[in-house]
Every structure is written in C-alpha cells, then in structure tokens.
Amino acid sequence: MSIRVLIVDDSATIRSLIRISLARDPEIEVVGEAGDPLEARAAIKTLNPDVITLDVEMPNMNGIEFLEKIMRLRPMPVIMLSTLTQSGAAITMQALELGAVDCIGKPDFDSLPEKIRGASQARVRPLTERSVARPAENYRPGGKxxxxxxxxxxxxxxxxxxxxxxxxxxxxxxxxxxxxxxxxxxxxxxxxxxxxxxxxxxxxxxxxxxxxxxxxxxxxxxxxxxxxxxxxxxxxxxxxxxxxxxxxxxxxxxxxxxxxxxxxxxxxxxxxxxxxxxxxxxxxxxxxxxxxxxxxxxxxxxxxxxxxxxxxxxxxxxxxxxxxxxxxxxxxxxxx
The missing domain is CATH 3.40.50.180 (Methylesterase CheB, C-terminal domain)
Incomplete structure (x- = not known):
C-alpha cells in the first residue's frame, strides 16, 4: 500500500514543488492539498492521510496552532516545512517539541520522500501523554x-x-x-x-x-x-x-x-x-x-x-x- 500524503501550504507554487518531488517515489501518493488549516481540517477528515506536510506560516491559523490541535485531537505524523531563516528555525523547533516528527527547509525538497517514509512509520503520542522529568539532585559525576x-x-x-x-x-x-x-x-x-x-x-x-x-x-x-x-x-x-x-x-x-x-x-x-x-x-x-x-x-x-x-x-x-x-x-x- 502507498503512503497517503496531504500537502498543507498557502503557496500553490510550493505545493506544486512538493507534489513533483513526491511523484518520483512510487510508494508515496499525494491524496490532497490544502491552502490553509481550515481547508486542511476538512481534508484530514475526508482523506484520512498517513502523513501531513505542514507549512509553518499560513493564513487563518498558523502552522504551530494547527499542529497543537492535531496533536491533541488527532495525533498523526507531521513534517514541518520552514523557510531557512532564524525565525523560521525557532518556530520549527517549537513544532518539533509539540510532536512534529521531522522538518525540512524550503525549497530544497530532495530529501522529502525519505522523510515521508520515515514519518509513516512513526508512533505519534498525544500531547497529554508526554511528561518532563525533574533534574537529578546531589549528582556526582564520575569522569565519563x-x-x-x-x-x-x-x-x-x-x-x-x-x-x-x-x-x-x-x-x-x-x-x-x-x-x-x-x-x-x-x-x-x-x-x-x-x-x-x-x-x-x-x-x-x-x-x-x-x-x-x-x-x-x-x-x-x-x-x-x-x-x-x-x-x-x-x-x-x-x-x-x-x-x-x-x-x-x-x-x-x-x-x-x-x-x-x-x-x-x-x-x-x-x-x-x-x-x-x-x-x-x-x-x-x-x-x-x-x-x-x-x-x-x-x-x-x-x-x-x-x-x-x-x-x-x-x-x-x-x-x-x-x-x-x-x-x-x-x-x-x-x-x-
């Protein structure tokens, strides 16, 4: 069975570039596109994709806000697409912390098919299941x-x-x-x-x-x-x-x-x-x-x-x- 991908990006040009990149891999099928999170929400319900590619910055609701809703309500593998800027990188780190499984910088999509295959194998947990431990106390390093x-x-x-x-x-x-x-x-x-x-x-x-x-x-x-x-x-x-x-x-x-x-x-x-x-x-x-x-x-x-x-x-x-x-x-x- 092919890996079903939904492309979410407000740029028609970027969506086209992603589709062209993924078309080279016979194991991947682009089942739909969305120009903003509102369209994406409907597409997820209708198309049930295996993996989503999600732009960091979009109209109506930014990618981070949408990602957080996905991870709370319907956890699934998401790959973030970001501009190669300092602000874009910082937002991408926030997305990965929220549970996005991987990231890629626009417009270099050569490695995207491999990342899609990896994401399709991912076990994504809801945000509510994640916890952060307290730092160890009275720790004595051993020179290792x-x-x-x-x-x-x-x-x-x-x-x-x-x-x-x-x-x-x-x-x-x-x-x-x-x-x-x-x-x-x-x-x-x-x-x-x-x-x-x-x-x-x-x-x-x-x-x-x-x-x-x-x-x-x-x-x-x-x-x-x-x-x-x-x-x-x-x-x-x-x-x-x-x-x-x-x-x-x-x-x-x-x-x-x-x-x-x-x-x-x-x-x-x-x-x-x-x-x-x-x-x-x-x-x-x-x-x-x-x-x-x-x-x-x-x-x-x-x-x-x-x-x-x-x-x-x-x-x-x-x-x-x-x-x-x-x-x-x-x-x-x-x-x-």
Missing amino acids: LLAIGSSTGGVEALITMLSCFPANCPPTVITQHMPATFTPSFAARLNRLCKPTVEEARHGAPLDEGRVYVAPGGVAHLTVQGGSHPQCVLTEGDPVNGHRPSVDVLFESVAAAFGARAVGVILTGMGRDGASGLRVMREQGARTLGEDEASCVVYGMPRVAFEIGAVEHQVSLSHIGAAALELCSAVARRIA
Whole structure:
C-alpha cells in the first residue's frame, strides 16, 4: 500500500514543488492539498492521510496552532516545512517539541520522500501523554563522557532526556540528524529548557562537566579528542550512512578516545546510523543504552543497534536519561 500524503501550504507554487518531488517515489501518493488549516481540517477528515506536510506560516491559523490541535485531537505524523531563516528555525523547533516528527527547509525538497517514509512509520503520542522529568539532585559525576545519537523524533526525545540532567552533568556530545539552519536554534532551545549549558559544537570546545554540545547540522562530523585536554573536533568528510554529521562517526571517535570511560545512548530514528559505532563503543568497554521500541517515535536506529549486539540495555525514554546519568556517576550501581 502507498503512503497517503496531504500537502498543507498557502503557496500553490510550493505545493506544486512538493507534489513533483513526491511523484518520483512510487510508494508515496499525494491524496490532497490544502491552502490553509481550515481547508486542511476538512481534508484530514475526508482523506484520512498517513502523513501531513505542514507549512509553518499560513493564513487563518498558523502552522504551530494547527499542529497543537492535531496533536491533541488527532495525533498523526507531521513534517514541518520552514523557510531557512532564524525565525523560521525557532518556530520549527517549537513544532518539533509539540510532536512534529521531522522538518525540512524550503525549497530544497530532495530529501522529502525519505522523510515521508520515515514519518509513516512513526508512533505519534498525544500531547497529554508526554511528561518532563525533574533534574537529578546531589549528582556526582564520575569522569565519563556521554555520547548520544538520534534522528527522526529526536528533538522531543532529547528534550525529555536532558530535562533530568543536573547542572553538573557529564560532558555530553550529541549528533541529531537535522538541517544546518536548525541546529543553532535547537541548541539554544535546549539551553533554555535544561540545567546544563547547551550549545552548538565548535572546533576545540572543551569537554567539561556541565556542558552539552550538539553537532552542527550538515556541515561537518562531530568527533572528540581525549588526552589531558578533551575537546570537540569538527571534521570534514563525506556523509556516512547518508548523514553529515553521522552518529557512527561520533561513536567511533568516542570509542577510540575514551574507551571504557564513556557511555553511549542511541535514541529514536530511521535507518541504521549509529548502530555499528555503538557496537565499537561497547567492544571498547563503554556502557551502552538504546531506547526501547514502545517509546520510540521510529524504532529504526535503536532496533538495528540492539539486533547487532551494540545495546547493553533497552530503556524507555522516560527513564533513559536517569539510566545514562547512573552509568556516568561516581557512585554508579549496576543497571539490570
């Protein structure tokens, strides 16, 4: 069966470009278009699409307001379309936090068919089912590095995970698959919501306690350097597993630089990026966790990692932050 898509955008030109992009994929069928949220609401009831592409800015009701109504009343996979501007990126981050499964910048729709396929596999939860944990108290870091990889659904997952992190959390590096324009806004959003200092990674940034670094989207791979002055290293190179930055590249560098002094976590995402790198980490003595199937938006990357023996324990999203902190703690206990 084909994946049924509803295009929601006030620009007829953009709707046409999206339709042309999706027509190249025989597994995808555009079942309808809507020029504003009011038309879209009627189309959803009539057409029952599998995935919606939704413009951030539209007349009558903006995309964020409409998305919130969808996620409360009829949760379904939504991909946000945004202009490649700072304000557009900030609004897109809000949409991803509300439960949109992915985003793409106008007018580059080459990756949209793949994102549609990933979104069609997503498990979308109502807003009322989501919760944010309290930061850990009296936390004692144990000198370990924490590395996290995520993709589709990762914005919400990372917010949930990092919300329990204390101000003195382990040094943390994150590769989240995301367009280049959006990662500065995402890091800034995490910094406002979480206790640690969160920022987009820069070359030479120190890996200190209380600091979290998000890989810049699209421009380089995030790796790490150990030794007496551990730091972030941004490296040029071709995409790996179709991604730059790649989770595999990050995890493999962590394995080489930190070995058993690291903890790896793989969260929701389509595909297999990060699975082999996490296995290398485990082979080098690192502790490893994977998000479980029930809590994943897309159980792709964690599934592959688990199947190849890279994941030591599978943990639900609501508990994986606390579990990772425990493994990095100076008083870590065995996680069963």
